[in-house]
Amino acid sequence: MTKSGDRKVMKVLAGETVFPPPVWLMRQAGRYLPEYRATRAQANGFLDLCYTPDLAVEVTLQPIRRFGLDAAILFSDILVIPDALKRNVRFVEGTGPLMDPISVEQIGALDPSGLHDHMAPVYETVHRLRAELPEETTLLGFCGAPWTVATYMIAGHGTPEQAPARLFAMEHPDAFAALLDLLATMSADYLIAQIDAGADAVQIFDSWAGVLSERDFAKFSIAPMRKIVDRIRAERPGVPVIGFAKGAGALLENYREATGVDCVGLDWTVPSKLARQIQAGGAVQGNLDPLRMVAGGKALDEGIDEVLETLGNGPLIFNLGHGITPQADPENVTRLMNRIRSAAKP
Numbered sequence: 497m498t499k500s501g502d503r504k505v506m507k508v509l510a511g512e513t514v515f516p517p518p519v520w521l522m523r524q525a526g527r528y529l530p531e532y533r534a535t536r537a538q539a540n541g542f543l544d545l546c547y548t549p550d551l552a553v554e555v556t557l558q559p560i561r562r563f564g565l566d567a568a569i570l571f572s573d574i575l576v577i578p579d580a581l582k583r584n585v586r587f588v589e590g591t592g593p594l595m596d597p598i599s600v601e602q603i604g605a606l607d608p609s610g611l612h613d614h615m616a617p618v619y620e621t622v623h624r625l626r627a628e629l630p631e632e633t634t635l636l637g638f639c640g641a642p643w644t645v646a647t648y649m650i651a652g653h654g655t656p657e658q659a660p661a662r663l664f665a666m667e668h669p670d671a672f673a674a675l676l677d678l679l680a681t682m683s684a685d686y687l688i689a690q691i692d693a694g695a696d697a698v699q700i701f702d703s704w705a706g707v708l709s710e711r712d713f714a715k716f717s718i719a720p721m722r723k724i725v726d727r728i729r730a731e732r733p734g735v736p737v738i739g740f741a742k743g744a745g746a747l748l749e750n751y752r753e754a755t756g757v758d759c760v761g762l763d764w765t766v767p768s769k770l771a772r773q774i775q776a777g778g779a780v781q782g783n784l785d786p787l788r789m790v791a792g793g794k795a796l797d798e799g800i801d802e803v804l805e806t807l808g809n810g811p812l813i814f815n816l817g818h819g820i821t822p823q824a825d826p827e828n829v830t831r832l833m834n835r836i837r838s839a840a841k842p
């Protein structure tokens with residue numbers, strides 16, 4: 497009989513070194529899988545997939561069944577929070593996410609009170625997942641970091657360097673601070689409800705952290721993260737938090753201490769010396785270049801070996817440095833699992 501105590505991802509999150517390291521992949525449920533595309537076709541759009549527990553449970557489990565990954569991540573999106581705030585969120589095929597760009601006046605009028613009613617199907621998905629997953633598989637909940645979610649709310653769509661949000665923060669600092677604050681409170685409420693529904697640990701995605709200056713990183717990325725982590729610590733002590741500030745580079749040096757997260761997500765551009773230094777303080781997650789999952793073969797093997805050589809001697813959750821892309825070959829995930837699970841300790 498396996499028990500929840502056998503969840504390897506949870507051991508690493510507690511600071512233990514496990515070798516071979518446990519593995520999951522950001523965006524592991526997605527368009528590179530034919531079974532995902534088939535289930536997606538049954539939904540009435542992407543958000544309907546997120547809010548229909550039967551379908552969301554199914555797509556969350558697909559990569560677990562196929563590859564035996566060590567963690568499942570709730571199938572949803574970071575933009576369900578702006579959707580709960582009635583920002584007219586929609587996902588347009590080939591265009592990515594769209595919503596109504598928010599104004600200063602509209603920030604003042606945002607009403608977070610409908611959050612839990614809106615997310616009820618997401619909580620049901622989490623609850624069913626914990627019951628259906630193998631005991632040894634960790635279930636991760638997640639949300640977007642306030643800065644990253646705010647960049648979409650201000651621009652109304654994805655932008656390469658987040659110029660609309662950076663400009664808005666300069667021109668309307670008070671409204672911008674109010675928006676981050678509201679998002680931090682809602683994100684903490686949302687993660688706590690996911691934990692209560694059965695999530696073992698949570699990840700906060702700050703995908704656009706890499707465009708901020710040092711001072712703005714402290715104000716817009718670290719401070720709201722700290723607020724969320726402090727709430728989880730106070731209200732659900734012992735539940736680990738993974739923080740992923742993509743592109744933050746040298747600013748990650750002090751990220752664990754500054755935010756209070758248990759595990760620091762690393763992308764593939766983080767130098768190995770810095771990565772090891774961060775790992776000396778506790779668990780890290782990452783950091784294979786997702787394009788190696790498209791290239792396959794020798795490029796994939798070399799990338800895997802490099803991550804294991806650099807970080808395999810300490811607490812590591814093996815992952816990509818960002819989401820797996822639709823062009824990846826599912827066979828490469830099988831290859832990755834086999835190579836990691838048969839690896840010799842570095």
Ligand code: CP3
Pocket residue numbers: 521522523524525526527536542569570571572573574575587592593638640654701703819
């Ligand atoms: O498997 C998992 O990792 C869980 C599901 C998950 C999705 N999005 C599903 C999804 C997670 C954790 C996310 C997080 C997310 N969403 C982030 C942070 C991580 C990152 O990639 O930086 C961001 C920035 C978003 C916003 C978002 N959602 C964008 C920019 C897009 C369009 C780009 C794209 O890849 O199509 C989405 C859509 C989306 N979210 C898809 C999936 C599987 C594809 C939509 C589809 O099936 O049509």
